[in-house]
Amino acid sequence: MRKNLNVIAAYSIMMGLIILVGIFQSWNVALSIFNLCLISAVMTMGANIQWGYAGLINFGIMGFTALGGLAAVLISVDPVQEAWSAGGYNILFSLFLIIAMVLAVRYILKNYKKSKNRTYIVAAIIILGIIIIRFISEPGIEAIEDVEPAKTGFLGGLGLPIIFSWVVGAFFAGGLAFVIGKVALGLRADYLAIATLLISEIVIAIIKHEDWLTRGVKNVIGLKRPAPYEVNLQQTDWFINLVEKYNSNKLNLFTDLTERQAALNQLVIEGSSVFVKLCYSGLFLVVVIILLILTQKALYSPWGRMMRAIRDNEEAANAMGKNVVKQHLLIFVLGSAIVGIAGAMLVTQDGLFTPGSYRPLRYTFLIWVMVIVGGSGNNFGAILGGFVVWFLWIEAAPIGLYLVNLTTAGLDDTHFLKVHLIESVPYFRFLLMGVGLLIIMRYRPKGILPEKIEIK
Amino acid sequence: MDFVNAIILLLNYIFVPALAYGSQLALGAIFVTLIYGILRFANFATGDMMSFGTMFVILFTWYFQSVGISLGVFPTALLAIPFAVIFMVGYMLIIDKFVFKYYRIKKSPPVQLAMVSIGVMFVTQAVVRIIIGPSDRRFFDGEKFLIKAGEFKEMTGLNEGLAIKSTQVITIIVTLILVSTLFWFLNKTKTGKSMRAYSDNEDLALLSGIDPKKIVMTTWVIAGILATIGGALYGLDKSFKPFTYFNNMLPIFAAAIVGGIGNPFGAFLGGYVIAFSEILLTYAYKKFFMYVLPESMEPDGLIQLLSTDYKFAVSFSILVIVLLYRPSGIFKGKVL
Numbered sequence: 001m002r003k004n005l006n007v008i009a010a011y012s013i014m015m016g017l018i019i020l021v022g023i024f025q026s027w028n029v030a031l032s033i034f035n036l037c038l039i040s041a042v043m044t045m046g047a048n049i050q051w052g053y054a055g056l057i058n059f060g061i062m063g064f065t066a067l068g069g070l071a072a073v074l075i076s077v078d079p080v081q082e083a084w085s086a087g088g089y090n091i092l093f094s095l096f097l098i099i100a101m102v103l104a105v106r107y108i109l110k111n112y113k114k115s116k117n118r119t120y121i122v123a124a125i126i127i128l129g130i131i132i133i134r135f136i137s138e139p140g141i142e143a144i145e146d147v148e149p150a151k152t153g154f155l156g157g158l159g160l161p162i163i164f165s166w167v168v169g170a171f172f173a174g175g176l177a178f179v180i181g182k183v184a185l186g187l188r189a190d191y192l193a194i195a196t197l198l199i200s201e202i203v204i205a206i207i208k209h210e211d212w213l214t215r216g217v218k219n220v221i222g223l224k225r226p227a228p229y230e231v232n233l234q235q236t237d238w239f240i241n242l243v244e245k246y247n248s249n250k251l252n253l254f255t256d257l258t259e260r261q262a263a264l265n266q267l268v269i270e271g272s273s274v275f276v277k278l279c280y281s282g283l284f285l286v287v288v289i290i291l292l293i294l295t296q297k298a299l300y301s302p303w304g305r306m307m308r309a310i311r312d313n314e315e316a317a318n319a320m321g322k323n324v325v326k327q328h329l330l331i332f333v334l335g336s337a338i339v340g341i342a343g344a345m346l347v348t349q350d351g352l353f354t355p356g357s358y359r360p361l362r363y364t365f366l367i368w369v370m371v372i373v374g375g376s377g378n379n380f381g382a383i384l385g386g387f388v389v390w391f392l393w394i395e396a397a398p399i400g401l402y403l404v405n406l407t408t409a410g411l412d413d414t415h416f417l418k419v420h421l422i423e424s425v426p427y428f429r430f431l432l433m434g435v436g437l438l439i440i441m442r443y444r445p446k447g448i449l450p451e452k453i454e455i456k
Numbered sequence: 457m458d459f460v461n462a463i464i465l466l467l468n469y470i471f472v473p474a475l476a477y478g479s480q481l482a483l484g485a486i487f488v489t490l491i492y493g494i495l496r497f498a499n500f501a502t503g504d505m506m507s508f509g510t511m512f513v514i515l516f517t518w519y520f521q522s523v524g525i526s527l528g529v530f531p532t533a534l535l536a537i538p539f540a541v542i543f544m545v546g547y548m549l550i551i552d553k554f555v556f557k558y559y560r561i562k563k564s565p566p567v568q569l570a571m572v573s574i575g576v577m578f579v580t581q582a583v584v585r586i587i588i589g590p591s592d593r594r595f596f597d598g599e600k601f602l603i604k605a606g607e608f609k610e611m612t613g614l615n616e617g618l619a620i621k622s623t624q625v626i627t628i629i630v631t632l633i634l635v636s637t638l639f640w641f642l643n644k645t646k647t648g649k650s651m652r653a654y655s656d657n658e659d660l661a662l663l664s665g666i667d668p669k670k671i672v673m674t675t676w677v678i679a680g681i682l683a684t685i686g687g688a689l690y691g692l693d694k695s696f697k698p699f700t701y702f703n704n705m706l707p708i709f710a711a712a713i714v715g716g717i718g719n720p721f722g723a724f725l726g727g728y729v730i731a732f733s734e735i736l737l738t739y740a741y742k743k744f745f746m747y748v749l750p751e752s753m754e755p756d757g758l759i760q761l762l763s764t765d766y767k768f769a770v771s772f773s774i775l776v777i778v779l780l781y782r783p784s785g786i787f788k789g790k791v792l
Contacts, residue, residue: 057567183776187783189567190498194709195779198772201706209765361581361702365574372571427585434578438555441572 007380007449014387021395028270031277033394038284039345040386044370045291045379046338052377052451053304054331055311057193060180062363063200064336066207066355067176068169068343070214073353075165076224077157083147083212084155090140091155091212094133101129144212154215162224165344166287173340174333176203181332185325200364208355220353227279233272240264243271280349287345288383291338295379307331361430366393369437375447384449392436393429400428462747464616468605474735475728476624476693479631482727483686484708486638486720487679493655493718494675495560497569501577502683503705507698508547508580509684510691511588512540514595521597529599534626537688545680551576552676560672577702584698592697596623623693634685635724638678642720647674655718707734710771714778716785725787730771738764 018037022030043061050056105122112118145153184195207214214220233239244251247267254260298304310317310324318324347353366389374385404425408418440447484506491499499505516536526532555576559569602625605617642648647670654661654671662668687701694700707730715726740760745753762770778785 055567057570184779187779189565190570191713191779193500193567193570194498194713195775198706198710198768198775201703202766202769202772205766205768209763365577368571368574369578421586424586424589427582427590430578430582430585434575434580434582437575437578438572441568441575442555442558445568 007384010384010449011380014384014391017391027274028277031274031281033391035277035280035284035349036394037387037390038281038288039342039349040367040370040390041288041383042284042291042342042345042386043339043367044374044382044386045288045295046335046342047367047371048335048374048376048379048382049295049338050331050335051371052382053299053307053311054328055189056185056328056332056335057189058196058332058335059193059360059364059368060196060200060203060336061339061367062358062360063196063203064173064176064339065343065346065363066200066204066358067172068165068340068345069347069353069358070207071169071172071340072162072165072223072344072347073214073220074157075160075168076162077220078159080147080152080154080156083144083152086143086147087140087212088144088155090136091144094137094140097129097133097136101125101133141212149218152215153218154212154220161226162348163226163283165348166341169340169344170337171340173343174337177333177336178329181329185328185332197360197364200360204355204358207358214353214355217356219355221351223347223351223353225351226283226348227276230269230272230276233275234268239272239275240268243268246271284345284349287341291341292379292383299379366433369433371447372437373440373447375449375451377451378447378449381447381449381451385447388448389433389436392432396429396432397425400425400432403428458747461614461616462744464614464618465744465747468616468618470732470735470739472618472620472624474732476621476627477735478728478731479627480686480690480693480727481704481707481711481731482724483631483634483682483689484704485711485715485723485727486635487682487686488708488712489715489717489720489723490675490679490682492712493720494651494671495556495569497566497573498709500570500573500705501580502708503702504577504580504584504698505544505548505679506683506687506690506704507584507696507701508687509540509544509680510687510696510701511584512543513537513684513688513691514588514593514696516540517595517597527598529622531596531598531623531626531692533595533688533692537685540688541681541684544684545677548676548680548683549673552672581698581702588698590698592695593691594695596692598622621693623689627689627693630685630689634682638682638720641678647671651675706768707731707771710775713775714785716787719785719787722785722787726785729786730774733774734767734770737761737770738767 018030018034021033043065046064047058047061050058104125108118108122108125144155147153180196180199184192184199187195208216210216211218244264247264250267251260251264254263306317306322307327309320310322310327314324367386370385370389371382372385373389374383375381401422404418404421408415408421411418444450484502487506488499488502491497513533513536516539517531517533520526520532520535525535527535555572556569559572599622602620602622603618605619608618609615640648642652650661650666651671651674653664654666654668658668661671690701690704708727711726711730712723713726714729715722715724717723738760742759745759
């Protein structure tokens with residue numbers, strides 16, 4: 001108990017801050033911050049597994065998040081029958097060709113010795129394959145994108161409940177991580193960072209521009225929800241009764257019946273959105289707790305000890321007979337899969353998929369700030385980092401506005417400097433993040449809750 | 457005649473733009489590679505440092521325009537660059553003193569310095585956006601074209617016009633002057649030689665009495681000049697937008713690695729490799745084949761290898777291929 005005091009203190013302060021937002025701003029804002037904190041926490045756990053456990057830099061978090069989001073679309077949207085009949089066969093055939101191409105290349109690489117001829121043949125297969133696939137897929141893609149472009153214009157998904165996508169998102173992200181890991185993991189740390197950053201940009205480029213699969217920048221809106229809809233809630237009796245019971249003190253103050261009814265309606269509308277957010281919070285909390293238990297177990301298992309050994313001294317671990325390459329690949333895939341879950345959760349919560357909104361600053365670098373600030377190698381630290389940084393990221397604008405008003409209080413309201421500063425309040429969050437990261441890196445390089453290794 | 461037309465077409469749409477874009481990338485790539493070679497970390501604040509320098513160029517350009525100073529046919533920005541460089545170098549030295557120096561003296565691993573550079577990236581981005589705002593800005597003035605497409609057609613009687621923007625010519629000339637001065641400096645002067653020695657083997661350089669402080673300072677000064685001029689040229693040619701500059705970091709990194717990181721000459725050529733392959737692979741060749749092939753064989757489609765949306769994909773694929781077959785880059789840099 002005593003040694004965990006700082007963890008408990010840090011988390012209680014964080015919760016207190018969120019509750020303060022609930023009291024002073026509104027419970028709606030507080031809960032939406034809380035939900036995104038939970039999603040950020042899942043992402044930081046993924047990044048923390050890679051960086052904190054194994055020392056692998058992954059700057060491709062954005063790409064894995066987007067793949068998770070894509071999974072949410074492909075699982076939950078109803079299939080567009082017309083599009084399937086218009087171009088489905090071409091797409092399936094192209095897919096088959098891609099698989100065949102990959103298998104052929106693998107076969108050649110495996111069974112022939114390295115030589116110039118082999119390189120040329122592999123290159124020829126890839127180039128020819130791409131040309132053939134383009135010829136086959138082009139008419140299919142055009143046909144699919146012509147099917148009611150304003151409403152669909154894509155293949156749609158499987159029409160399953162969106163919750164399944166959290167698992168599928170993990171598989172998508174893990175699959176991509178496997179491919180990247182095979183190519184790039186042997187390289188030095190800072191090179192891996194650049195490579196993953198570039199790959200995530202490519203993933204986004206593909207998602208943005210392959211309209212037949214994702215609708216691209218036209219966005220997919222109105223995804224299914226695992227939680228009830230506000231509009232439906234506002235008409236269900238048990239919910240209205242619940243709100244009435246919960247607010248009975250407040251409502252009893254009204255003597256006039258119509259006034260009371262109006263107040264109740266207002267409360268029901270507010271309550272419904274809070275209730276929906278609470279549902280999401282519950283779902284996300286379950287995921288966070290499960291992942292936390294699993295990662296904690298892994299950290300203190302023999303496997304976790306091996307990962308730390310590899311992180312701290314690769315050569316020594318290698319000499320002890322640990323397969324460093326394989327373990328690196330495994331942990332890269334695992335961490336990315338967790339990020340994929342977070343991506344699917346994010347799209348589930350928003351109810352829409354907007355490929356244009358994936359930007360490296362928000363989805364890669366901010367997550368890294370969270371991990372470093374919170375404490376790499378410590379799961380509680382990483383989660384706390386997700387909470388603290390996301391809280392500051394949202395509340396930086398109000399804080400910035402307050403500070404600007406305070407420092408420029410002597411100036412006229414129309415003074416150009418004041419107007420300019422107030423306009424640029426949204427960018428104070430970048431400043432806050434940067435300065436925060438630099439200070440933490442300098443004075444507390446292990447983060448708020450540093451890694452603690454207990455030998456049990 | 458058709459053949460000449462085809463050549464002019466390629467010159468107009470591929471060669472000239474790629475040369476200009478490549479020069480801009482090359483300056484950035486040399487910046488990355490110098491920092492990597494001498495200070496030994498991957499600088500993720502590259503794009504934002506470039507936008508910081510460009511911001512000062514724009515501010516000075518506005519100032520000169522408001523007091524009525526101009527260079528006639530040349531853009532006023534050229535006059536603003538030296539002043540902007542002073543501010544930029546000052547900013548870099550301040551950052552180095554307060555941020556990077558601590559980790560350098562502590563001999564932190566490069567990964568930690570890369571993380572620190574992310575902090576610098578956030579701060580720089582915030583400063584740029586707070587001072588000048590996130591919107592798109594054009595600050596080009598003076599004569600826009602050296603040769604206009606219409607004039608060229610009249611002059612030669614060809615079907616295809618060749619338009620050369622003055623910014624493209626300025627970019628190429630300034631880059632050539634800057635890069636040749638830099639190579640002269642690195643290869644012939646004492647400071648330049650000691651910089652290369654320091655990059656090659658730090659301990660040996662220190663043993664032979666090279667002052668690391670001076671080396672680091674010179675590196676930041678050169679980096680500041682490169683970043684400001686590279687950023688300003690890009691902004692003159694296209695436009696200035698902080699977000700675009702941040703994204704330009706990716707092809708710049710690709711160029712530096714393809715050329716062999718730590719090798720300035722490789723980075724210089726790497727810039728052109730990336731620019732040419734991006735444009736060559738995403739150009740629609742339909743018109744070219746219409747000129748070259750007889751009428752009966754004219755192509756139906758656009759004959760575009762990749763859609764222009766996949767520019768980044770091109771630079772990355774080159775990176776992967778280079779790394780698989782020559783991990784140290786085309787022109788032997790440090791082995792990654």
